[in-house]
Amino acid sequence: MSWCLTRIADSLWKPVGRILYRYPSSGGGNRVTSRTFCASSRSTSSFARPSSNAANSRCSTFRQKFGRFSTPARRIFSSRFPSLRSSSFPSVDPEFAMPEKKQFERLPTNVVPHLYDLFLKPNLKNATFEGRETVHIEINSPTNSITLNLVDLKIKSCTLAKDGSQLTPTVKLNAEDETLTLSFEEELTKGSAELQIEFTGELNDKMRGFYRSTASAADGEQKYVAVTQFEPTDARRCFPCWDEPAIKAVFEITISAPKDKVVLSNMPCTQETIDGDWKTSKFAPSLVMSTYLVAVVVGDFDYVEDKSDDGVLVRVYTPPGVKEQGEFALYVATKVLPFYKDYFQIAYPLPKIDLVAIADFSAGAMENWGLVTYRQACLLVDPKNTSASHKQLIAVVVGHELAHQWFGNLVTMEWWTHLWLNEGYASFVENLCVAELFPEYNIWTQFVSDVFIKALELDCLKNSHPIEVPVGHPSEIEEIFDDISYNKGASVIRMLHRYIGDDDFRKGMNIYLTRHQYKNTFTEDLWAALEEPSKKPVRAVMSSWTKQMGFPVIRVTASEQDGDSRILTVTQEKFVADNSESDNWLWMVPLTFSVKGREEEVCHSEVLETRTAKIRIPNVPEGAWVKLNPGTNGVYRVQYPQNLLDQLIPAIEDKSLPPLDRLGIVDDLFALVKAGQASSAQVLKVLAAMRNEDNYTVWNIIGNCMSKLRSLISNTDYSDEFNKFGRYLFKPIGQKLGWDPKPNEGHMDTLLRSFVNARLGSYGDQETIAEAKKRFAAHLSGESVIPADLRVAVYLSVISSGDEDTFNTMIKLYREENLQEEKDRIGRSLGAFKDKNILSKVLEFAMSDEVRSQDKVFVMVSIDMTKPGRELLWEFVRTNWTDLLRRYEGGFLLSRLVKSSMENFASEEMASSIEEFFKNAECSSATRSIQQSVESIRLNASWLNRDKDQIKEFLANFKYD
Numbered sequence: 001m002s003w004c005l006t007r008i009a010d011s012l013w014k015p016v017g018r019i020l021y022r023y024p025s026s027g028g029g030n031r032v033t034s035r036t037f038c039a040s041s042r043s044t045s046s047f048a049r050p051s052s053n054a055a056n057s058r059c060s061t062f063r064q065k066f067g068r069f070s071t072p073a074r075r076i077f078s079s080r081f082p083s084l085r086s087s088s089f090p091s092v093d094p095e096f097a098m099p100e101k102k103q104f105e106r107l108p109t110n111v112v113p114h115l116y117d118l119f120l121k122p123n124l125k126n127a128t129f130e131g132r133e134t135v136h137i138e139i140n141s142p143t144n145s146i147t148l149n150l151v152d153l154k155i156k157s158c159t160l161a162k163d164g165s166q167l168t169p170t171v172k173l174n175a176e177d178e179t180l181t182l183s184f185e186e187e188l189t190k191g192s193a194e195l196q197i198e199f200t201g202e203l204n205d206k207m208r209g210f211y212r213s214t215a216s217a218a219d220g221e222q223k224y225v226a227v228t229q230f231e232p233t234d235a236r237r238c239f240p241c242w243d244e245p246a247i248k249a250v251f252e253i254t255i256s257a258p259k260d261k262v263v264l265s266n267m268p269c270t271q272e273t274i275d276g277d278w279k280t281s282k283f284a285p286s287l288v289m290s291t292y293l294v295a296v297v298v299g300d301f302d303y304v305e306d307k308s309d310d311g312v313l314v315r316v317y318t319p320p321g322v323k324e325q326g327e328f329a330l331y332v333a334t335k336v337l338p339f340y341k342d343y344f345q346i347a348y349p350l351p352k353i354d355l356v357a358i359a360d361f362s363a364g365a366m367e368n369w370g371l372v373t374y375r376q377a378c379l380l381v382d383p384k385n386t387s388a389s390h391k392q393l394i395a396v397v398v399g400h401e402l403a404h405q406w407f408g409n410l411v412t413m414e415w416w417t418h419l420w421l422n423e424g425y426a427s428f429v430e431n432l433c434v435a436e437l438f439p440e441y442n443i444w445t446q447f448v449s450d451v452f453i454k455a456l457e458l459d460c461l462k463n464s465h466p467i468e469v470p471v472g473h474p475s476e477i478e479e480i481f482d483d484i485s486y487n488k489g490a491s492v493i494r495m496l497h498r499y500i501g502d503d504d505f506r507k508g509m510n511i512y513l514t515r516h517q518y519k520n521t522f523t524e525d526l527w528a529a530l531e532e533p534s535k536k537p538v539r540a541v542m543s544s545w546t547k548q549m550g551f552p553v554i555r556v557t558a559s560e561q562d563g564d565s566r567i568l569t570v571t572q573e574k575f576v577a578d579n580s581e582s583d584n585w586l587w588m589v590p591l592t593f594s595v596k597g598r599e600e601e602v603c604h605s606e607v608l609e610t611r612t613a614k615i616r617i618p619n620v621p622e623g624a625w626v627k628l629n630p631g632t633n634g635v636y637r638v639q640y641p642q643n644l645l646d647q648l649i650p651a652i653e654d655k656s657l658p659p660l661d662r663l664g665i666v667d668d669l670f671a672l673v674k675a676g677q678a679s680s681a682q683v684l685k686v687l688a689a690m691r692n693e694d695n696y697t698v699w700n701i702i703g704n705c706m707s708k709l710r711s712l713i714s715n716t717d718y719s720d721e722f723n724k725f726g727r728y729l730f731k732p733i734g735q736k737l738g739w740d741p742k743p744n745e746g747h748m749d750t751l752l753r754s755f756v757n758a759r760l761g762s763y764g765d766q767e768t769i770a771e772a773k774k775r776f777a778a779h780l781s782g783e784s785v786i787p788a789d790l791r792v793a794v795y796l797s798v799i800s801s802g803d804e805d806t807f808n809t810m811i812k813l814y815r816e817e818n819l820q821e822e823k824d825r826i827g828r829s830l831g832a833f834k835d836k837n838i839l840s841k842v843l844e845f846a847m848s849d850e851v852r853s854q855d856k857v858f859v860m861v862s863i864d865m866t867k868p869g870r871e872l873l874w875e876f877v878r879t880n881w882t883d884l885l886r887r888y889e890g891g892f893l894l895s896r897l898v899k900s901s902m903e904n905f906a907s908e909e910m911a912s913s914i915e916e917f918f919k920n921a922e923c924s925s926a927t928r929s930i931q932q933s934v935e936s937i938r939l940n941a942s943w944l945n946r947d948k949d950q951i952k953e954f955l956a957n958f959k960y961d
């Protein structure tokens with residue numbers, strides 16, 4: 001799946017405060033009214049289960065799984081990392097244990113399916129469907145019962161055909177385990193059989209399983225689309241099945257639908273028969289695949305099509321009447337397929353691939369094999385109204401989903417513990433193809449600000465989790481579609497890519513995909529394949545990064561010159577956000593170095609395996625600076641002694657250091673500040689020195705640091721002084737870029753202009769606000785439409801100084817808009833109002849029928865931009881907690897909402913009051929997010945305590961020139 005709509009545009013939408021990384025899956029759809037939503041009756045989530053001590057049972061599940069690793073691999077690992085023997089490998093450390101739940105068990109393997117012959121007939125008007133299936137199964141050992149997954153379906157009939165006789169089992173549903181158990185009077189003998197089940201279900205409005213999306217036709221008539229979203233565990237809501245990634249089978253799908261509808265599935269349609277107003281579409285048998293990748297779409301669409309260079313038929317399906325909006329994604333997809341074919345040396349194995357835009361969609365996109373579904377804003381480009389940042393996003397999302405066609409679909413993780421194999425890898429490789437297709441995006445530079453640093457920010461918390469995290473029940477699985485699986489996963493693969501080099505990386509990937517095609521893998525299988533061509537200890541190095549949570553800080557403790565060599569003494573220690581003791585952790589760290597005069601090269605590299613080492617770097621002239629981690633590639637922070645840092649600052653100021661090194665130094669320093677290992681005044685001094693910066697990505701990091709400082713300072717009485725400093729910092733670059741694009745300027749300048757103007761507006765720069773108001777007025781009157789790239793900057797500036805009339809105008813624009821991307825821009829800017837009464841109206845609007853279920857949360861959380869908004873949002877979440885839980889259960893929205901509404905507070909009272917509240921409230925799949933948020937609040941509180949006086953003093957004495 002992909003969730004990265006926010007990836008490049010966060011900074012535009014949200015001038016301050018934290019961001020929301022994933023899309024909501026929600027209940028309620030467009031029919032839910034704010035009245036329904038605000039009801040405060042307490043109901044229990046269907047996922048709520050009695051708490052029991054399940055940590056041990058999860059350990060044993062984890063051990064079972066790890067038992068499949070070779071003993072030597074485990075031995076090597078444990079001997080290198082003694083700290084892991086007793087904690088994270090293989091048992092579960094209480095600090096990152098998932099919320100305690102009833103013991104979870106995977107399906108028994110005594111009976112497995114190999115072919116599903118599946119028939120589905122959706123009724124779009126009534127929002128129901130009927131289905132039947134014949135599952136060809138293999139009974140591996142004699143048994144009296146068969147257990148498979150099912151939830152929210154009604155069984156009409158169930159029989160088993162075996163050895164010429166028809167057996168009727170007793171059927172038992174277990175809602176909590178989401179299983180269906182069929183019991184037979186007589187023992188079933190070993191051999192094959194056919195299980196026939198008839199069932200009915202509801203086309204729900206929760207954007208999961210088989211659901212109904214609503215689209216309005218041009219004539220105003222409501223039209224519906226029936227669509228599936230199965231990852232991770234919702235195929236069981238559509239048909240009874242063995243819903244685990246490792247239980248792969250062939251799917252032969254037949255759909256009955258009104259004859260005027262477009263009907264799509266994973267494979268091409270091979271036969272269509274019309275009977276009255278209905279048609280039956282039969283699809284070619286699929287390849288062997290996991291249930292979570294099965295897909296069906298029924299609705300009204302137009303499409304554009306083309307063939308990739310290697311002969312795959314690619315179609316992009318759009319809402320009727322706007323098929324040209326599919327052209328950009330079509331271009332990207334036809335280029336990406338041959339790129340991956342060449343990269344992996346394995347052809348895309350299906351004859352076709354469809355990319356379909358869906359009006360109501362919980363994630364960003366979903367990689368169903370041969371039928372990739374997208375939320376509209378992640379697929380459609382309207383040349384007049386799509387911004388450069390949005391086009392970039394679409395290229396990245398298409399690249400991500402198509403990477404999954406190999407990595408995930410052809411070769412699949414054995415269990416969700418290895419989810420990161422899918423997501424971390426796709427989040428890495430999407431950049432390889434986008435860098436090739438669109439070099440002007442400088443995508444690898446943006447990777448560091450958008451992916452790498454996000455991972456580090458989360459992973460320094462005590463409530464983080466290792467990349468490989470044992471999970472069981474669906475509610476636990478949902479919660480690990482997070483920054484660790486995606487962003488840290490991608491970051492450690494990027495580090496590995498450099499460590500072994502692109503040639504060996506490619507060779508290893510080919511070995512991995514060829515060896516395991518149509519099968520499932522553990523993380524270790526990937527390391528084994530990459531180890532073969534590279535002959536490097538990939539498994540040992542990488543296990544320290546995937547099985548332990550967190551990452552190290554590398555401290556340079558001494559530096560001496562020895563002839564033409566520099567000798568650095570370095571130590572590694574776990575980097576912990578609260579700077580607490582962290583013994584017993586050790587990583588194998590691929591260290592790299594650069595030196596003044598050869599800034600763009602890695603002048604020396606070696607793997608640090610011990611706590612402390614002396615490293616000799618040859619050919620370093622006396623007095624020249626030496627920098628660790630050129631390109632900010634290694635997943636660690638660096639702390640220099642003051643004299644070495646002072647040597648590097650001029651190279652930041654004169655930009656002789658490459659952009660990734662400039663931003664790496666600043667971000668490391670900022671992380672050390674938050675952890676109390678450096679002072680806020682120190683980092684403010686460095687930020688002030690970066691006023692002449694001109695690189696978009698570096699500005700992004702400066703902006704990130706400033707947002708966090710501003711959020712902190714919103715708890716003091718000197719916000720105005722801080723805003724003045726913000727204006728000082730951003731003004732020169734704002735003046736340089738202006739409002740209008742320059743001829744032949746690059747993509748990055750376009751992104752930077754929007755970013756900087758939005759910031760200046762949010763810091764209250766009167767010139768910027770006046771210009772924004774002028775442009776907004778001309779936009780409204782139709783005199784001059786604001787270019788898409790500038791709209792967020794204008795909206796935020798206008799709204800942040802706006803009143804009730806402004807609110808009404810924005811809502812009118814929202815209502816009249818059809819393009820999802822523009823609705824997003826408006827909706828997510830609404831939180832910039834400063835008046836608490838207007839912010840209440842924003843919340844009300846978010847919950848009204850006018851905002852699609854998929855978008856509600858983004859409008860809601862936009863109000864955490866300011867302190868009053870943050871307080872209002874938390875109050876809203878607290879008051880409506882039970883209903884929020886009911887609506888968003890099992891989805892990732894809940895945890896995102898939790899974070900946005902809580903983590904920017906900065907007082908112990910707030911942390912305790914939140915803890916107190918959740919002691920008595922069911923919190924289902926949001927447990928880890930709540931713990932992370934409370935931890936963040938306490939970190940903010942101690943940071944504020946520690947540094948508030950010195951920041952005040954710095955701002956008061958700052959010499960503005």
Ligand SMILES: [Zn+2]
Nearest residue numbers: 001002423426
């Ligand atoms: Zn994905």
